[in-house]
Amino acid sequence: xxxxxxxxxxxxxxxxxxxxxxxxxxxxxxxxxxxxxxxxxxxxxxxxxxxxxxxxxxxxxxxxxxxxxxxxxxxxxxxxxxxxxxxxxxxxxxxxxxxxxxxxxxxxxxxxxxxxxxxxxxxxxxxxxxxxxxxxxxxxxxxxxxxxxxxxxxxxxxxxxxxxxxxxxxxxxxxxxxxxxxxxxxxxxxxxxxxxxxxxxxxxxxxxxxxxxxx
Numbered sequence: 684x685x686x687x688x689x690x691x692x693x694x695x696x697x698x699x700x701x702x703x704x705x706x707x708x709x710x711x712x713x714x715x716x717x718x719x720x721x722x723x724x725x726x727x728x729x730x731x732x733x734x735x736x737x738x739x740x741x742x743x744x745x746x747x748x749x750x751x752x753x754x755x756x757x758x759x760x761x762x763x764x765x766x767x768x769x770x771x772x773x774x775x776x777x778x779x780x781x782x783x784x785x786x787x788x789x790x791x792x793x794x795x796x797x798x799x800x801x802x803x804x805x806x807x808x809x810x811x812x813x814x815x816x817x818x819x820x821x822x823x824x825x826x827x828x829x830x831x832x833x834x835x836x837x838x839x840x841x842x843x844x845x846x847x848x849x850x851x852x853x854x855x856x857x858x859x860x861x862x863x864x865x866x867x868x869x870x871x872x873x874x875x876x877x878x879x880x881x882x883x884x885x886x887x888x889x890x891x892x893x894x895x896x897x898x
Contacts, residue, residue, distance in 0.1 A: 754839055754883035755808065758846065761879070767801045777804045779846070785811065790896040803896070810894045815845040817890035822857050832861030834878045842888075843880035844873045 756765065762780040763769040770776050774783065776798055783794060789810045791797050797804065816823070819841055826836045834840070845853045852865045856873050865873040 749883050751883070751885060751887050754843075754880065754885060755805075757880060757883075758808075758843055767804055768798050770798070777807075779804060779808045781807060781811075789814070789894070806896060809888065810896055811846065812842055812885070812888045813891040813894035815842050815850050816885075816888055817892040817894075818850040819845060819853055820890050822854060826857060831857070832874060834861070834874055835881060836877065837881040837883075839883035839885050840877035840879075840881035842885060844876040847871060847876045848873050 759765045759778045763771075763778050765778055767778045769778070769780075771780060775781060776783075776786075776794060778801070781791075781797070781804075786792075786794065786797060786807065789807055791803070791807060797807070816838075823838050823841055826841075827838055829836050841853055844856070847867060848865045852873055856865065861874065
C-alpha cells in the first residue's frame, strides 16, 4: 500500500514538474529596454530631407537640415570631411579649409593654434560668413530666387561660393551672367558650390563688414 502511494505521489510530482517546465516564461520588460514597434526613424535621422520629419509623427527631433548647422556641416564635409586638423596640399587649414590670408583678415594670427582649437575654427567660419554677407549684400538682394546659367540663386549658395573662391569671384560671376566659370586649384567650380549649397536658411548670420575674432 505504501509502495503504491509512493509511486503515485512520485508520478504526480514528475508530471507537475514537466508541465511547469514547458509553460512560457513571461518577462516583464521596461519600455526603455524593449521596443516592440519602430517607424524606422532611428536609422534615418538626422536627415537633410525635410520629408523625413513628418508632422503627424510628432518626433522630438529638431529638423536642422536646411538651417545654419546643416549648412556648416555640409560645407565642412565637402572641404575637409569635417576634420579640424586637416591641412591640404596647398596649405589650407582646418575643418573649413582657411587660407593664411583669410585668417589674418579676420584677426587670427597663429596657424598652429588655429588648427588645435575647434571652437576658434567654428567662430572663424561665422565671422567670414558675416563679412561675405555684407560684401555681397547687393548681389544677394538682386539675384536671390533667379535662375542664372541653370542654377537657382540663393543666399546660402552665394555665401558658399564666396567661401570657395572669395567674394570678388562671386561678383565677377554675376557681372558675366554666370558665363565665366571660376575654378579652384582642384577644379571645383563656383557654380557647383552655388548649386550644392543652395536653399539653406542663413538669416541668423548678420551682415557685418567689421566682423572679427576677438581673442
